[in-house]
Each structure stands twice: as C-alpha cells, then as structure tokens.
Amino acid sequence: MAPSVEHQVLECARRAARATESRLLLAVSGGLDSMVLLDAFATTVPSRVAAVATFDHGTGAHATRAARLVAHDARRRGLALVTGRLSEQPTAGRGGGLEAMWRAARHGFLADAARARGAKVVTAHTRDDQIETVLMRELRGSGARGLAGLAVPSDIVRPFLTLRRSTLEAYATTRGIAWEEDPSNASRAFLRNRVRHDLLPALRCAVPSIDDVLWSIGERAAQWRADVETLLDARLAFRQPDQGTIVIAQAELERHGASSLPVLWAALAGRVGLALDRRGTQRCTTFTMRQPHRGAIPLSGGWMLEARSGELVLRRARSADAGVSVLPTDGVVRWGEFQFTVAEGPSGSDGWSAAIAGSAPVVVRRWRAGDRLAPSGGHGPRRVKRYLTEAGVAGSDRAGWPVVEQGGEIVWIPGVRRSDAATARSGGPLRHYLCERANG
DSSP states (O other): OOOOHHHHHHHHHHHHHHTOSSEEEEEOOSSHHHHHHHHHHHHHOGGGEEEEEEEEOOOSHHHHHHHHHHHHHHHHTTOOEEEEEOOSOOOOSSHHHHHHHHHHHHHHHHHHHHHHHTEEEEOOOOHHHHHHHHHHHHHTTOOHHHHTGGGSOOSSBOTTTTSOHHHHHHHHHHHTOOOOOOGGGGOTTSHHHHIIIIIHHHHHHHOTTHHHHHHHHHHHHHHHHHHHHHHHHHHOOEEEEETTEEEEEHHHHHTSOTTTHHHHHHHHHHTTTOOOOHHHHHHHHHHHHTOOSSEEEEEGGGEEEEEETTEEEEEEOOOSOOOOEEOOSSSEEEETTEEEEEESSOOOSSTTEEEEESSSOEEEEEOOTTOEEOOBTTBOOEEHHHHHHHTTOOHHHHHTOEEEEETTEEEEETTTEEOGGGSOOSSSOEEEEEEEESOO
C-alpha cells in the first residue's frame, strides 16, 4: 500500500531534521507550501525549530494578513517567531526585476536571522519549483552549472524537494491548514508565473513527459556540478585568503584550454558566492588566455579579476578613493578597507604602526601621483609610488592605498614605510597608531 499523504510529508520533515545537527529556521511566508512546512516540523520535531521566520514584503493588505497568520500559528504552537519587513518598496521597470529585489531582501533577512541563532534555513520548495526553475534556466541559456537549479547542495534545507505541490495541497486539506493565497501568484508580469500557468501546461500537452525530462536535467546537472567541485579540489591548487577572495597561479591554468576554463572559473567564482553568467565566464577565460602580467577586468556585481605577480586574483573591486579622514586622538576610525586604532604605546617595528608627535591634525587620504614621503632612514623625500612598488603593492591595491599626512607632509605609508617623523623616539608626547587591513 502506498504511504498516505500525511506520512510522506511528515517523513520528509523527520529525514531533514536527522540529516543535520543544526537547529532549524523555518522560512514561512503564509502561503500553502510554507504553512505545510510549519505544520510538519511543529508536529514531528518542534524541539529542533530555532524559530519561525516570516518576511512582510510591504506589498499591501495580503502581505500583512499573511504575516499575521504566520505569527498567530507559530505562537499557538509555542514556537519562537522572528519577523522582518521591507519598509520601502523598490522600483523596477519589469516585474521580474521587482521579484528579484524582493527575493534579495527576503534572503538577506533569513540569512541574518539564521546566523544569529546558529541555525539553517528551511524552505518549502517542491519538485514543481525545481521543474520550473530548470525550465527558466533553459530559457535564459544557462550552462550545466545553472541547470542544477535547486538541487545544488547548500546550507538551505529543502525537505519537500521530491514532493509534488499537489501532495502538499492534499496534506493541507487533510490537516485543515489555513493559508493566504498571494494574488501576485496569478500575475503574468513575473516569468515564473508565465512558465507555471502558460508555458508548462502547453509543453505538457505536446510532451507529456516534460516534467520528468526537466527533473532529470536538473539531477544530471547537479551531479556534473558536484563532480567538477571534486575535480577542482583534487587537481587545481588555489587559495582563499578570505571568504571573498580567490587567488590562483596563472601556471595552474595554462594547461587548460578555452573549453575548460569557463567551467573552472564558474566553479572558482562559486567558492566566493559569485554566480558568473556566460559573459562573465567568457571574460575570465579570455583574460586568462592572454597570460597578462598586470591589469584587471571588471565583472558583474562589483567584482573584478586582476593579474599580479604571476597570479590571478578574483575579488570584489575596491573603491579607489575613500575620501579624507582625520585620525582620532582616541578610539578607532575606518578608512575604506583599512582600520586605524589609537594604541597605548609602540606596537612594533613594521610599517603597520607609527608614532606621531605634535598637536597638528593627522589625516589619512588616498596617495596621488607626485606624492613624496618625508625623509626616512637616511633617505631624503622619495616618491610614494617608488615605495609602493618596492613593497610589491600593485594594481587596484595601489590605486586605493592610504597615506597619512600631518601639516601638509606625508609621514606614513601604512604597511609600507614611516618617515623619521613617524618613528617612535624618546621625548615629547606621541600618538601611537596601529593600521590593519579590514579585508585583505
């Protein structure tokens, strides 16, 4: 005998809870699927639920009613509740743009709420959502990496991904679950709705097995993507100095041709949370094959790929000018990606600390062509550019590097060189500063 609808849904919740030791943050919008999610986890593993999270998109009475429904149901079941609201509506020329903005705001809220509770986000995505996603990616010309859709392993838990939406509908009817139907789900302004209500029904008439075909594409793409990730770790030497930077030697990529490089760059970018589109991977490929000694190319979303010292560095582009800031006599000041702290005394002999005398204001600004550092270590005034070059500071790093100035004279190039006037010495009151890179 086939298992009942209730058994299928509840068993999916149990399996998801068993698969992770983390507590669970239930993402509940008030719609049918997510209200089933709330019921299933509250019924099977209530002690594992860190909180129920709901986000009001601020789109009108329906959104407010949905948020109230979620809050009422969570409290009735004795579950903690966390809420968020989009206070200002974004504007966009197309429905898809608005949908993307709402999604970004919601995802940011859920990520913050989960991080604060040491939990994993749990969503109510179904098999239908995956089928629609794969078709949408096909329409946009995605490669195998993108066609994996919702089947990609991630920190998000999707217990219902193998269940049809009709199964959740039957469960809700059986259990008497209340939900709010979002009127925007019927709007053809959004691509997903056009796919759901128009394109997929037409395709099912022409190809009755289309759902299984699209599901299979997603499964194979997810397996291919997992294989690429395994190969990346086994065969490619790269390093990740922080969560937002990938560094790889150009020599590591020289043996790979134009057909392999887009795959490798897409996978490398994924490690820092960057989803490269076809144009982005092609730009990275072309830049790599030129084997540049220096230079950089911009990528979407404020990212860049830079060549320096035989390496390629993928990271967010840095601002060329963070303006002018006065260094405090106490406390901390942030200047771009650098942080200046007033220290109690000498902090070391390297270029990341300085001791400055006198009462004149001390300011930090971006270096400019023609700047010279005051006399240092027996040398007369020398160009800042020369010191930066000797220290190996190049590319976009050099463009936004700070200098510290007092009385119209540059006394310190943080991390590189101090002038005699900024070197600890006896006699007179001194201000000791420590500089650190906030995001190397």
